[in-house]
Amino acid sequence: MEEMSIRARIVKALGETNEAEFAQIIEGIHPADMAEVLETFVAEERSAFFEKIDPELAADILVEFDEEERGELVSTYSTEEIAQELVGNMDSDDAADMLSELPEDMTKEVLSQVEDVEQAKKIAQLLTHEEDTAGALMATELVVVNQSLTAIRCVAAMRSQAEHIDRVHAVYVVDDNDILVGTLSLKKLLTAQRTAPISELYRPIEHTVLSTTPAEEVANMMQKYDLFVIPVVNAAGELLGRITLDDVVDFIREEAERDYQLASGLTDEVESDDSVYEVTRARIPWLLIGLFGGLIVALIIGKNEEDIQLVPALAFFMPLIAAMAGNVGVQSSAIVVQALASDRKENNMIQKLTKELAVGLFNGLILSLVMFGAGLLLGYDQLITLTVSTSLLTVIVFASLFGTFIPLMLDRFKVDAALATGPFITTANDVIGLIIYFQIGRLIIGY
Amino acid sequence: MEEMSIRARIVKALGETNEAEFAQIIEGIHPADMAEVLETFVAEERSAFFEKIDPELAADILVEFDEEERGELVSTYSTEEIAQELVGNMDSDDAADMLSELPEDMTKEVLSQVEDVEQAKKIAQLLTHEEDTAGALMATELVVVNQSLTAIRCVAAMRSQAEHIDRVHAVYVVDDNDILVGTLSLKKLLTAQRTAPISELYRPIEHTVLSTTPAEEVANMMQKYDLFVIPVVNAAGELLGRITLDDVVDFIREEAERDYQLASGLTDEVESDDSVYEVTRARIPWLLIGLFGGLIVALIIGKNEEDIQLVPALAFFMPLIAAMAGNVGVQSSAIVVQALASDRKENNMIQKLTKELAVGLFNGLILSLVMFGAGLLLGYDQLITLTVSTSLLTVIVFASLFGTFIPLMLDRFKVDAALATGPFITTANDVIGLIIYFQIGRLIIGY
Numbered sequence: 001m002e003e004m005s006i007r008a009r010i011v012k013a014l015g016e017t018n019e020a021e022f023a024q025i026i027e028g029i030h031p032a033d034m035a036e037v038l039e040t041f042v043a044e045e046r047s048a049f050f051e052k053i054d055p056e057l058a059a060d061i062l063v064e065f066d067e068e069e070r071g072e073l074v075s076t077y078s079t080e081e082i083a084q085e086l087v088g089n090m091d092s093d094d095a096a097d098m099l100s101e102l103p104e105d106m107t108k109e110v111l112s113q114v115e116d117v118e119q120a121k122k123i124a125q126l127l128t129h130e131e132d133t134a135g136a137l138m139a140t141e142l143v144v145v146n147q148s149l150t151a152i153r154c155v156a157a158m159r160s161q162a163e164h165i166d167r168v169h170a171v172y173v174v175d176d177n178d179i180l181v182g183t184l185s186l187k188k189l190l191t192a193q194r195t196a197p198i199s200e201l202y203r204p205i206e207h208t209v210l211s212t213t214p215a216e217e218v219a220n221m222m223q224k225y226d227l228f229v230i231p232v233v234n235a236a237g238e239l240l241g242r243i244t245l246d247d248v249v250d251f252i253r254e255e256a257e258r259d260y261q262l263a264s265g266l267t268d269e270v271e272s273d274d275s276v277y278e279v280t281r282a283r284i285p286w287l288l289i290g291l292f293g294g295l296i297v298a299l300i301i302g303k304n305e306e307d308i309q310l311v312p313a314l315a316f317f318m319p320l321i322a323a324m325a326g327n328v329g330v331q332s333s334a335i336v337v338q339a340l341a342s343d344r345k346e347n348n349m350i351q352k353l354t355k356e357l358a359v360g361l362f363n364g365l366i367l368s369l370v371m372f373g374a375g376l377l378l379g380y381d382q383l384i385t386l387t388v389s390t391s392l393l394t395v396i397v398f399a400s401l402f403g404t405f406i407p408l409m410l411d412r413f414k415v416d417a418a419l420a421t422g423p424f425i426t427t428a429n430d431v432i433g434l435i436i437y438f439q440i441g442r443l444i445i446g447y
Numbered sequence: 448m449e450e451m452s453i454r455a456r457i458v459k460a461l462g463e464t465n466e467a468e469f470a471q472i473i474e475g476i477h478p479a480d481m482a483e484v485l486e487t488f489v490a491e492e493r494s495a496f497f498e499k500i501d502p503e504l505a506a507d508i509l510v511e512f513d514e515e516e517r518g519e520l521v522s523t524y525s526t527e528e529i530a531q532e533l534v535g536n537m538d539s540d541d542a543a544d545m546l547s548e549l550p551e552d553m554t555k556e557v558l559s560q561v562e563d564v565e566q567a568k569k570i571a572q573l574l575t576h577e578e579d580t581a582g583a584l585m586a587t588e589l590v591v592v593n594q595s596l597t598a599i600r601c602v603a604a605m606r607s608q609a610e611h612i613d614r615v616h617a618v619y620v621v622d623d624n625d626i627l628v629g630t631l632s633l634k635k636l637l638t639a640q641r642t643a644p645i646s647e648l649y650r651p652i653e654h655t656v657l658s659t660t661p662a663e664e665v666a667n668m669m670q671k672y673d674l675f676v677i678p679v680v681n682a683a684g685e686l687l688g689r690i691t692l693d694d695v696v697d698f699i700r701e702e703a704e705r706d707y708q709l710a711s712g713l714t715d716e717v718e719s720d721d722s723v724y725e726v727t728r729a730r731i732p733w734l735l736i737g738l739f740g741g742l743i744v745a746l747i748i749g750k751n752e753e754d755i756q757l758v759p760a761l762a763f764f765m766p767l768i769a770a771m772a773g774n775v776g777v778q779s780s781a782i783v784v785q786a787l788a789s790d791r792k793e794n795n796m797i798q799k800l801t802k803e804l805a806v807g808l809f810n811g812l813i814l815s816l817v818m819f820g821a822g823l824l825l826g827y828d829q830l831i832t833l834t835v836s837t838s839l840l841t842v843i844v845f846a847s848l849f850g851t852f853i854p855l856m857l858d859r860f861k862v863d864a865a866l867a868t869g870p871f872i873t874t875a876n877d878v879i880g881l882i883i884y885f886q887i888g889r890l891i892i893g894y
Contacts, residue, residue, distance in 0.1 A: 030653070030672060032671045032672055032673075033671075036671075064671075155637065159634075159637065159638060162634055168634060186633050187606075187609055187615060190602065190606065191606065206477070222696075223693070223696050223697065223700065224479045224480075224483075224511075225477060225479055226479075226693040227693075228675055228691075228692065228693065244675075245675065245692050245693065245696065246670070246673040246674075246675065246692065248696070249669075249670050249692065249695070249696055249699065250670065252696065252699060252700060252703070253670065253699060253703075256699070256700075256703030256704075256706075256707070257703075257785060259703075259707055260703070260706055260707050260710060260781065260785065261781065261785075263707060263710045263711055263781075264710055264777050264778055264780070264781030265774050265777060265778050265781075266778055266781060266782070276802060276805045276806050276809060277809075279782070279806050280806055280809045280810055280813075283775075283778050283806070283810055284810060284813060284814075286774065286778070287771065287774060287775065287778075287810060287814055288814070288817070290770055290771055290774045291767070291771065291814055291817060291818060291821075293767075293770065294764070294766060294767025294768075294770055294771060295767065295821055295825070297763075297766045297767060297770075298763040298764050298766075298767055299763075299825075301762060301763045301766075302760070302763050305759055305760075305763075308755070308759060308762055309756070309759060312752055312755060312756055313749070313752075315748060315755055315762040315765070316744075316745040316746075316748045316749050316752075317741070317745050318762070318765060318766055319741060319744045319745075319748075319765055319766050319769045319877060319881070320738070320740075320741025320742065320744060320745055321741075322766045322769070322770065323737055323740070323741055323744075323769065323770075323773070323873070323874070323877060324734065324737055324738065324741065326770070327712050327733065327734060327737045327873075328730075328734065330711050330712060331711055331712050331713055331730050331733070331734075333711070334707065334708065334710075334711030334712075334713060335713070335726070338704060338707065338708075355723065358723045359723050359726050359727055359730070362723060362724075362727045363727055363730055363731060363734060366727075366731060367731075367734055367735070367738055370735070370738060371738060374738075374742055378742070378746075426770070426774075427770070430766060430770060434766070
């Protein structure tokens, strides 16, 4: 039994009709492992498995599912089942996550059928927060004590609250107006006198975020200060919820994957186990942009056809100029995008562009000198070599500035700067690079 | 006072000669914030600041520093100062991190001067672990109790151990042979009878890692199971240390930044506030590869100069073919690299290549049809249009397979697959793409 893989155990369980046997086969498998295996099953098998397990386990597994597969599966449940079996067994933030993927009227119906009215209200509240804000990340399951309690009464209060909560991340202390004032360490509580008031034991709160704080800022803050949990408050300082580091880890990973995919020319969240159709859908948009750019490049070269017929060697270096312009542009954008993501905004735009100008000139000089030497060494015509080297310098400086400017502008207009690192900037640089090349050729060779 | 920025306060403190005043100005600033500001100072100012603060604060700030600046600063200390003032005030993992950046003989000297011999041994042990393994990430500060203790004696044991530890992440339970058997929740301990034995209270351990487990695997595991802390054991099951989620977050971010930079053609960890020289050094290698590739492309086109003179329009589409080959290759590699990073290795190489072949054919057909339509619409010669469309299909299929194959091969030979997404694959695809283009042109146009 120990030797069987999780997949084999779940497949075996699926074929088992005896309830007790079934339960025994899957006992001890972590819900995250079950989710991983079940995601690879077809919809019918998945549903068959969920019909056999109890609602609490179903809820635990669903929390671990990919959004897409979860939506598919949940839509096979009735609103009543969702309300009682799934939502009733989930933390408020997980329930809100799940419901946010359903149609709005279905969500309403589900919430009206949730037994615990307080929980329904909390979830409804969570659903109002914008995506990728602290409010959307937080959970509302909290252990909260009033600062006027004594240590011994506090322990009793905590015990009753903790009963409904899987894992206690922090004990929050509030004043009589429900304003968050601090946290209480269990270490302190363990060593305190029984009659000591909490107001003398708690540690004043150092870091909080508002429900409207962007998730990226929350992630940066928790990473910087090594926080495992951070309280979310409203503008008045009332405690609304808490965000734990594991939720932030998921966010950081997703963001990083998205940026990486944008830089590689992929839209959507595409994974290696997605279908051929899904992978194609994620790839085709960027390729169409690239094709479109290529056609513009073809038109530009066509307009300079006479130059190429007079000096055919000019054509040899077109791909080189285009490729270098694209590479430099992507490098410059990537540095800006990373600076924006990690909140290192210490320099203003003018400073950034000035520095990039220096880097571009420096890079450009080195590369065009190498190019000039290589060109002469390979026996190309001197004027051609001079044209290519000069163009290279000009194009590199231009692409550096352009690659820095575009993401900064996008960010200023609240568009995701990472978009700039995709094929868009490469294509634009290709086109402009070749225009520069032909102009300089005309100046130097003088045809 | 509240209104002054942290930077302004630190600058003000630097000018203050009165010790008490100095302490008052910087009171309450988080060490991470101090580190952030101090990193932007010149070395002399930084050293001046560190001379004024007490060793404990200095250690806290240094832990938050970038490696490079930390190495610079620490090397101005004597080995005795490092041993007593810095190492003495750090957790074992942070101390090992700091010492790993010093020359080996200096590290030895420091360790021989550390007062707490047990700590020195622990650090020396930590320094033996390979980079990016669980052993290198773990800290050895632990709260450990024997399972034979009663609840009341356990609390006493915990209290005395916790005194030396900043933050208690978990209480580990071991048997008489020091083999890790479980963890103890404080909730359970709070509610237990005073004479209950720990063996009846602990939760059996579910997840452990070995000290040799790769950091990436640790990160994936902690994320999957939502763990805040994971114990590190040796092959016999003895408890060696623990890894907390905040350390893993740092690792995840660094890995993601590295992959992103490789995909954007940057080497080294380059940040927007690095000097012009540092940024250039990170960018030049990839650009030189690109230049080298461009020169090869020029040679190939030169070899086909007659073709171009006969059919000049052939030259128009060279950049398009090269760019598309590059784009498709990067897309394919990126998907593989991500799959490798997140441990989704469910398919073998043949399956991956077969699927990629399907995706390449699908993408290629769509794009070459679009190309064919656009070519005719724009009035290009039919044979030229046919050549470009056919080449596009061939090149896309080839680049898909090549882009999938290279990172898989690199991974098999234990080379970082992310390298494949840089300009290397773009350049290789440029070259091969154009060779294919001219061959197909020769076949179709028959010059």
